[in-house]
């Protein structure tokens with residue numbers, strides 16, 4: 001099957017690489033010829049490195065690269081069995097592009113979007129045959145990140161879902177199916193990793209370095225929340241938080257913070273601008289963490305129970321299966337453990353009592369425990385045996 005990828009930027013090139021590595025003739029289309037030239041050179045370098053490291057043979061590298069056709073002409077998708085869109089995150093542009101795509105491809109061609117924040121149902125509404133729309137949400141960098149969230153919308157046919165799932169499984173990815181709701185699994189469940197960390201800082205409980213130390217050293221996370229926000233970019237991360245917040249009809253659980261807003265407004269984006277929560281131009285300016293274990297445990301526990309509550313609520317609302325939710329967080333954002341498994345280990349009664357004590361102390365809806373957690377504590381059940 002020929003695979004079409006629309007948008008030759010960061011995500012599009014990664015998707016095209018994976019498709020080509022799996023033997024598909026892959027058509028990569030971008031409106032910008034310069035982007036395509038840059039992407040081609042980037043892939044050449046990636047392939048050369050893989051050959052150098054002995055991960056692939058020279059012949060394979062040549063075959064993979066010759067599987068990709070770079071084009072600025074969307075008409076080149078006409079023989080594709082699937083087209084995966086990875087262009088700019090703008091609803092009206094995506095809508096227009098999908099209508100155009102439909103006039104080019106065959107009626108059986110699957111049309112997929114890699115959108116991170118738009119609803120698949122809304123993108124599908126621009127199609128005449130709308131049961132072929134589906135979300136295929138990859139993670140960056142695509143060739144390295146195992147997780148792929150597959151999002152059928154209310155229009156998507158069961159057959160399309162089945163075919164897409166087997167295609168992505170065949171590419172050696174970990175595919176999880178989830179509901180067409182804001183943030184899908186990962187970008188929803190991970191919100192407290194940032195939000196609660198910032199809240200702890202805002203209350204003056206600890207500084208950025210100490211919170212990061214608690215989450216990495218005591219929690220086993222690969223990166224602390226502030227280092228991660230600086231890495232993602234405070235501009236990007238703040239915008240995602242704002243989008244998720246409004247998409248959830250302003251549920252206080254997803255409320256953005258003034259702290260990050262100010263960092264964004266000041267241009268303190270993080271690594272890419274040289275300064276964010278930490279200074280990257282002059283690292284000597286960064287204050288070392290306070291390695292007080294008791295304080296660290298408190299910070300880690302507070303963020304962890306908020307993450308667990310979010311994961312439980314996603315299960316409560318049938319966003320995905322319990323296995324999918326745990327896989328999504330371990331394979332999509334490299335959490336050291338699945339959150340539901342972690343909840344079992346901590347004891348659901350302990351998680352509930354911590355949440356209840358915060359809910360009582362602050363009187364804020366963001367700390368409300370998920371009804372499923374309450375039910376499970378009452379019945380004495382666990383997520384996994």
Ligand code: NAI
Nearest residue numbers: 007009010011012030031032035086087088089115116140
């Ligand atoms: P990017 O900015 O690197 O690439 C987008 C490309 O689309 C650009 O090269 C641009 O020239 C091209 N483009 C824009 N309009 C076009 C059109 N009408 N026809 C053809 N090409 C067009 O963006 P990136 O980061 O690759 O994101 C693409 C999509 O993937 C977005 O929907 C984004 O939300 C989503 N996504 C991004 C992730 C990330 O970490 N960057 C992760 C998961 C999803």
